[in-house]
Amino acid sequence: xxxxxxxxxxxxxxxxxxxxxxxxxxxxxxxxxxxxxxxxxxxxxxxxxxxxxxxxxxxxxxxxxxxxxxxxxxxxxxxxxxxxxxxxxxxxxxxxxxxxxxxxxxxxxxxxxxxxxxxxxxxxxxxxxxxxxxxxxxxxxxxxxxxxxxxxxxxxxxxxxxxxxxxxxxxxxxxxxxxxxxxxxxxxxxxxxxxxxxxxxxxxxxxxxxxxxxxxxxxxxxxxxxxxxxxxxxxxxxxxxxxxxxxxxxxxxxxxxxxxxxxxxxxxxxxxxxxxxxxxxxxxxxxxxxxxxxxxxxxxxxxxxxxxxxxxxxxxxxxxxxxxxxxxxxxxxxxxxxxxxxxxxxxxxxxxxxxxxxxxxxxxxxxxxxxxxxxxxxxxxxxxxxxxxxxxxxxxxxxxxxxxxxxxxxxxxxxxxxxxxxxxxxxxxxxxxxxxxxxxxxxxxxxxxxxxxxxxxxxxxxxxxxxxxxxxxxxxxxxxxxxxxxxxxxxxxxxxxxxxxxxxxxxxxxxxxxxxxxxxxxxxxxxxxxxxxxxxxxxxxxxxxxxxxxx
Amino acid sequence: xxxxxxxxxxxxxxxxxxxxxxxxxxxxxxxxxxxxxxxxxxxxxxxxxxxxxxxxxxxxxxxxxxxxxxxxxxxxxxxxxxxxxxxxxxxxxxxxxxxxxxxxxxxxxxxxxxxxxxxxxxxxxxxxxxxxxxxxxxxxxxxxxxxxxxxxxxxxxxxxxxxxxxxxxxxxxxxxxxxxxxxxxxxxxxxxxxxxxxxxxxxxxxxxxxxxxxxxxxxxxxxxxxxxxxxxxxxxxxxxxxxxxxxxxxxxxxxxxxxxxxxxxxxxxxxxxxxxxxxxxxxxx
Numbered sequence: 041x042x043x044x045x046x047x048x049x050x051x052x053x054x055x056x057x058x059x060x061x062x063x064x065x066x067x068x069x070x071x072x073x074x075x076x077x078x079x080x081x082x083x084x085x086x087x088x089x090x091x092x093x094x095x096x097x098x099x100x101x102x103x104x105x106x107x108x109x110x111x112x113x114x115x116x117x118x119x120x121x122x123x124x125x126x127x128x129x130x131x132x133x134x135x136x137x138x139x140x141x142x143x144x145x146x147x148x149x150x151x152x153x154x155x156x157x158x159x160x161x162x163x164x165x166x167x168x169x170x171x172x173x174x175x176x177x178x179x180x181x182x183x184x185x186x187x188x189x190x191x192x193x194x195x196x197x198x199x200x201x202x203x204x205x206x207x208x209x210x211x212x213x214x215x216x217x218x219x220x221x222x223x224x225x226x227x228x229x230x231x232x233x234x235x236x237x238x239x240x241x242x243x244x245x246x247x248x249x250x251x252x253x254x255x256x257x258x259x260x261x262x263x264x265x266x267x268x269x270x271x272x273x274x275x276x277x278x279x280x281x282x283x284x285x286x287x288x289x290x291x292x293x294x295x296x297x298x299x300x301x302x303x304x305x306x307x308x309x310x311x312x313x314x315x316x317x318x319x320x321x322x323x324x325x326x327x328x329x330x331x332x333x334x335x336x337x338x339x340x341x342x343x344x345x346x347x348x349x350x351x352x353x354x355x356x357x358x359x360x361x362x363x364x365x366x367x368x369x370x371x372x373x374x375x376x377x378x379x380x381x382x383x384x385x386x387x388x389x390x391x392x393x394x395x396x397x398x399x400x401x402x403x404x405x406x407x408x409x410x411x412x413x414x415x416x417x418x419x420x421x422x423x424x425x426x427x428x429x430x431x432x433x434x435x436x437x438x439x440x441x442x443x444x445x446x447x448x449x450x451x452x453x454x455x456x457x458x459x460x461x462x463x464x465x466x467x468x469x470x471x472x473x474x475x476x477x478x479x480x481x482x483x484x485x486x487x488x489x490x491x492x493x494x495x496x497x498x499x500x501x502x503x504x505x506x507x508x509x510x511x512x513x514x515x516x517x518x519x520x521x522x523x524x525x526x527x528x529x530x531x532x533x534x535x536x537x538x539x540x541x542x543x544x545x546x547x548x549x550x551x552x553x554x555x556x557x558x559x560x561x562x563x564x565x566x567x568x569x570x571x572x573x574x575x576x577x578x579x580x581x582x583x584x585x586x587x588x589x590x591x
Numbered sequence: 592x593x594x595x596x597x598x599x600x601x602x603x604x605x606x607x608x609x610x611x612x613x614x615x616x617x618x619x620x621x622x623x624x625x626x627x628x629x630x631x632x633x634x635x636x637x638x639x640x641x642x643x644x645x646x647x648x649x650x651x652x653x654x655x656x657x658x659x660x661x662x663x664x665x666x667x668x669x670x671x672x673x674x675x676x677x678x679x680x681x682x683x684x685x686x687x688x689x690x691x692x693x694x695x696x697x698x699x700x701x702x703x704x705x706x707x708x709x710x711x712x713x714x715x716x717x718x719x720x721x722x723x724x725x726x727x728x729x730x731x732x733x734x735x736x737x738x739x740x741x742x743x744x745x746x747x748x749x750x751x752x753x754x755x756x757x758x759x760x761x762x763x764x765x766x767x768x769x770x771x772x773x774x775x776x777x778x779x780x781x782x783x784x785x786x787x788x789x790x791x792x793x794x795x796x797x798x799x800x801x802x803x804x805x806x807x808x809x810x811x812x813x814x815x816x817x818x819x820x821x822x823x824x825x826x827x828x829x830x831x832x833x834x835x836x837x838x839x840x841x842x843x844x845x846x847x848x849x850x851x852x853x854x855x856x857x858x859x860x861x862x863x864x865x866x867x868x869x870x871x872x873x874x875x876x
Contacts, residue, residue, distance in 0.1 A: 291840065292839075292840075292842060292843060295843075310840065312840070312841055312843075312844050312845075313843075315844070316843065316844055360648075363648040363649070364648055364666075366648070367648035367649065367651040367652075367665070367666075367667065368648075368651070368665055368666075434821065439837070439840040440665070440840075442826065443665045443666055443837070446646075446826050447646050447666050449826075449827065450644060450645075450646040450666070450827070451646075460825065461825055461826050461827075462825060463821050463825060463826065
């Protein structure tokens, strides 16, 4: 099983270092002191500018989307984390154990940690959080789904909790490592929802001081902090005194603010900006692809014409994705051939299935009965044109991605597909999906671990959730796949689990239900005096605990 | 009232001070630009070296060069060809929107000008309500109800310009109605229809054509604005506003993607304004 490179980040930072070194030599400067020999300085004020939407609630239990995860990583902490190798490591929990039958987990939390409102972290606090997530009144979506198999909890002793399950859950710890399941002060959770959304209380290195809506969130240092994850670079409180979390939706303005030094870190960096920043010595790049699913186009197999596998296969071969990626993404994104992100250890890739091959596509369409063409060159069968609806959410697809879809539209036209791109805002887009008014769609999904496959491709995901949204957008309905995914979700033997997920991915890929594009892009640019900045290996949100500002 | 007054006074002033009919250099250039745009709209494939939708990823983001006069966009499409092919769409929307606006305004203006005091009062208040809303907002409201697309954009722009035209037409009709020639015609026993056909309409409509020419430029700008907001033709159509919007992302690295479609919007608006003003001057002097 070919394992894709873990991320481009290592390669890229080497390139940056090499470029910087060359530049120093060329300009004849005396080499600056290597960064590592400088010791971190405490204090300072960092300004972060996000291009993601402003959350409507700062408590990531409510709803549970990426913009919430970005900011809440600074003030809330989950029970466990992952290290770079993808193994579970301690955070607020020190110990965990699965029962023999797999139907319960015993988790021990640290006994020396306090929330920033003074309440002590203990088993009861964890219980209150799990209840909060499962309470329909909270309106949790991501956290709620992750705890689907949890039937209840028991307090074993002051610091130990038992979580009972309806069936074994191999993904439980991965789920608990996500920022959407972070632990908040039980006292704070008892306040009104409105209040908790405004200023959630956690154990994190920073706390929410102020939220100036549509402008910024002010985070100040938690002076009593003592609970970093096991892979942190230091102990004790954070170095930074204060973080201003600004909302700058326009990509060009965000980069201009970084260039001028008005802000120190920006996210959602567009490919052309990364390319432009390569020549800027005072700016550095961090690439942290998100876990979960790769960015892919789902082919709706639930209705014609894609209910015919031949037409799906033809479409996949008619799309010239590689040429589009290299020109539009300036080599900042790598082509994916897997339903899973390249950071997922269990990702399975099948590059041979997704070649650009118009002749093959033409033959497949002829074979499928679409053997006539109308005067505009589009394929026709029984007087009906081979038209495809492709609703595109302008909130979720960046401009380069929309251009990529235009290029796919152009190459697919050559073999006779009439692809209609429909740009729409998020709510119209959800509407189009709920009404089954789509043949193609691209929808990102971030989650730790391969269990995301169950959410996206189990036939249960075709039934809409109470919110009207359903996750199985390719409408893949295969009992064999359902069985594999359910079994893999229960399997705790790592080897067996890997085998099951590989089989499942083969079914998804070989059936041409998806056209994988690239990882969910997650690029940060920061000024080079921002040291010790990294993304958490869980869902790649930035953490500023180890960050300090050098001169 | 102010628009009408200023237009009328300007017409009078021009007429009084310089009655010359000489074609100035600016007007000559404007006419040349307008002819070029017209040619582009009618026969785009004569002027454009490439197909507007032909992608070529290997040639993406090329700066202007002898091969690609206006450079290429993010998918390697030739911007000059896209601008040329976009002329038809933009001019058509501009002309159609103006026609819708003027047509609607004729009905409203004639009702107000000829229909008696009550009708005049009713139409007058309606126009005041419409004037209270900025034109672009009116267009956006219409699109929000009818859904985005080329036809809705055209109608939306037409609707939102109608109140302005309607006021001018009403004023014009009232002015002509009380003129000596209409009085003379009535005294001579001409029928209502004859008066309307021979005196009222021709005299009231002449300035409308002039103002309509000015309006085409305005309508092109508005239509481009709406499609800049993603409310016009879906991608990958070569439409100036949409091209402007697509180029905005790459403004710092590929200025030509925004500059040339923008230049053509400005040229169209400027040419139609200069020509409109020229006609206006001649119509009165």
